[in-house]
Amino acid sequence: MGFFLWQNSWLQMIFTLIVQAAPYSHQSADTAYRFAKSLLDQGHSLHRVFFYADGVHTGSALASPPQDEPNIPERWQQLAQDHQLDLVVCIAAAVRRGVLDANESGRYSKPGHNLADGFELSGLGQLVEAIAVSDRTLTFGA
Amino acid sequence: MSAKKKVLIINRRAPYGRSNARDSLDVALTCGVFELPVSLLFADDGVYQLLGEHDAQGIGQKNLSATMAALPMYDIDQLYVCEQSLKTQGLETSDLANAPTAVDQDAIQQLIKEHDVVLTF
Amino acid sequence: MALHTLNRAPADQSCVTRCLNALADNDALLLIEDGVYAALPGHQALFAALPDSVSLYVLQPDLQARGISEKVRDVFTPIDDAGFVQLACDQDKVVSWF
Numbered sequence: 001m002g003f004f005l006w007q008n009s010w011l012q013m014i015f016t017l018i019v020q021a022a023p024y025s026h027q028s029a030d031t032a033y034r035f036a037k038s039l040l041d042q043g044h045s046l047h048r049v050f051f052y053a054d055g056v057h058t059g060s061a062l063a064s065p066p067q068d069e070p071n072i073p074e075r076w077q078q079l080a081q082d083h084q085l086d087l088v089v090c091i092a093a094a095v096r097r098g099v100l101d102a103n104e105s106g107r108y109s110k111p112g113h114n115l116a117d118g119f120e121l122s123g124l125g126q127l128v129e130a131i132a133v134s135d136r137t138l139t140f141g142a
Numbered sequence: 143m144s145a146k147k148k149v150l151i152i153n154r155r156a157p158y159g160r161s162n163a164r165d166s167l168d169v170a171l172t173c174g175v176f177e178l179p180v181s182l183l184f185a186d187d188g189v190y191q192l193l194g195e196h197d198a199q200g201i202g203q204k205n206l207s208a209t210m211a212a213l214p215m216y217d218i219d220q221l222y223v224c225e226q227s228l229k230t231q232g233l234e235t236s237d238l239a240n241a242p243t244a245v246d247q248d249a250i251q252q253l254i255k256e257h258d259v260v261l262t263f
Numbered sequence: 264m265a266l267h268t269l270n271r272a273p274a275d276q277s278c279v280t281r282c283l284n285a286l287a288d289n290d291a292l293l294l295i296e297d298g299v300y301a302a303l304p305g306h307q308a309l310f311a312a313l314p315d316s317v318s319l320y321v322l323q324p325d326l327q328a329r330g331i332s333e334k335v336r337d338v339f340t341p342i343d344d345a346g347f348v349q350l351a352c353d354q355d356k357v358v359s360w361f
Binding site: 152154185186187224226227230247250251252254255257258259260262 | 281284285287355357358359360
Binding site for chain 3: 011013015027028031034035037038039041042044136137138139140141142
């Protein structure tokens with residue numbers, strides 16, 4: 001019994017995931033989600049998911065896939081809620097591509113904002129910090 | 143934060159046609175700002191990032207070569223280029239900016255071994 | 264020791280070659296997404312030069328989605344998502360080829 005406890009705690013890892021792929025364009029976006037879910041199910045911890053390049057579209061609250069397809073942003077939101085995840089969308093990549101929170105929308109005088117709840121816009125420093133403190137960093141690219 | 147992680151960034155895409163080169167450079171520079179040691183490996187079409195004197199104004203983009211030239215100011219001076227990719231592209235190290243070190247297959251395996259984290263773009 | 268993931272189909276030769284050439288002794292290779300097609304018998308030659316100590320895996324849900332679970336070579340061990348996570352833990356870093 002003691003051995004198993006020791007083994008479990010030793011095996012627990014801190015992960016960071018980088019998602020470069022756009023949702024619905026590339027399967028890589030789904031693989032990232034499945035990997036995240038699986039690592040959390042196994043009791044590992046997910047320090048941060050960093051959405052970069054076209055991956056920033058994952059943070060759009062306006063994604064409206066057909067009913068028989070998964071809503072990728074909502075799936076991440078649910079996972080974040082269940083596990084208190086830090087979902088960071090690269091601010092520079094996002095603002096360029098029209099994924100804005102209320103703050104950025106105001107700054108650029110845009111008619112609305114669409115960053116989904118549970119995601120936050122932040123800079124690459126958040127990625128570097130995450131790399132520094134995680135045991136494993138995985139890139140999901142397209 | 144304990145011992146600093148060494149980061150290897152592998153660049154496999156040509157500049158300008160897609161955002162990978164720019165995205166990668168931004169990550170490298172941020173690693174530099176936060177004093178995380180970073181090395182860059184250019185392979186496949188990524189070697190074109192180091193070729194030629196860029197002037198991207200006409201295509202509405204920022205020059206990557208200018209940023210690339212600033213890498214040493216961020217203490218990023220470990221630049222490597224895949225020897226096999228160079229051969230495939232008909233290029234020599236002397237054709238490239240930033241004086242990268244040419245590495246063969248074994249040396250690339252060694253680079254991956256020596257770094258704690260590998261990112262690809 | 265590193266886990267390498269490859270998500271490009273075999274016709275993307277430069278990606279496949281770069282990935283395979285980067286595999287060192289005791290590394291692991293996991294084919295994912297379109298990368299799983301490389302596990303078909305027709306692509307056996309790609310893997311001929313790999314050291315015996317490199318272990319080969321393929322992501323089962325991706326095989327199944329593509330209808331090739333029964334067609335891939337048995338040198339590839341099929342694993343599920345949990346197995347992917349386990350591999351990432353067992354190896355000390357993960358390199359993604361795409």
